[in-house]
Amino acid sequence: MNRWAGLSVFLLAVLLVGGCAVYTPRDIHAVEELIRQAGSAGAQKKAAYEYYSAVEHLNIAKEELSEADDEHAKVFGDKARAMAEKALQKSK
Numbered sequence: 900m901n902r903w904a905g906l907s908v909f910l911l912a913v914l915l916v917g918g919c920a921v922y923t924p925r926d927i928h929a930v931e932e933l934i935r936q937a938g939s940a941g942a943q944k945k946a947a948y949e950y951y952s953a954v955e956h957l958n959i960a961k962e963e964l965s966e967a968d969d970e971h972a973k974v975f976g977d978k979a980r981a982m983a984e985k986a987l988q989k990s991k
Contacts, residue, residue, distance in 0.1 A: 921969055921973070922960065922964055922969050922972040922973040922976050924964070926973075926976055927960065927961060927964065927976065929980070930953070930976060930979045930980045930983055931957065933953070933983035933984060933987060934950070934953050934957065934979075934983045934986075936983075936987055937950055937953070937983055937986040937987040937990055938950065940991060941990050942986040942989070942990040945989055945990040946985065946986040946987075946988075946989035949982045949983075949989060950982075950986040952979075952982040953980075953982035953983035953986055954979075956975045956978045956979035956982060957975070957976065957979035957983075959971075959975040960972045960973075960974075960975035960976035960979055963975060964976075
């Protein structure tokens with residue numbers, strides 16, 4: 900039974916580590932590029948809410964990342980990406 904308990908703990912640890920949120924400067928750059936594309940398509944006027952929401956969520960993601968809070972950086976970064984994509988779509 901001890902063997903199974905050890906295996907269970909190992910598998911749980913693998914699942915927890917595998918599910919950790921990691922947000923990187925590369926992710927930030929990708930969202931910045933989406934925001935630039937939306938801006939070039941006129942999103943500031945055509946999709947103002949989505950555009951400025953993306954900008955502000957990205958600013959918060961950058962701040963969270965600078966504080967080494969990957970989990971919150973990912974949450975805000977993902978929201979920024981979603982809003983930037985919506986802004987880009989509405990601007991086309």
